[in-house]
Amino acid sequence: MRRPRDLADRRRRGAPGQRLAAALLDELTARHPLTTVETTITPGNAASLALFAAYAARHRADVEQTVFFDDGLFPGDWRPPEVLPT
Structure with a gap:
């Protein structure tokens, strides 16, 4: 350890x-x-997207992205959707 x-x-x-x-x-x-890692990331968060893409590459895993929380779920000012890379 x-x-x-x-x-x-x-x-x-x-x-x-x-x-x-x-x-x-x-x-x-x-x-x-x-067997699976799930997290939500806004599309503009390049650092987090790169972190999880590199993690997947190191562990020979595929990455799929789907919109998990769309902007209609967030009240008030427009907010980008939360993407779920799995």
């Missing part, structure tokens, strides 16, 4: 934040084998 310091060291070697998030996802997968 990796110690938190190991994860912090990995973060310093990569892009700020992205390496830590990737390390956490990989560690979660190592501890608890997953």
Whole structure:
């Protein structure tokens, strides 16, 4: 099992934040084998889209995207839909 310091060291070697998030996802997968990962991401959130695309590539998984929460569900000002990559 990796110690938190190991994860912090990995973060310093990569892009700020992205390496830590990737390390956490990989560690979660190592501890608890997953068959599916689901999250919602707004289409403009390039960092999160890249994070999960890279995670899928590292784990040889396909990524499918569907609109999960469309803009009609959010009151008030227009908000982009939440996309569900699975």
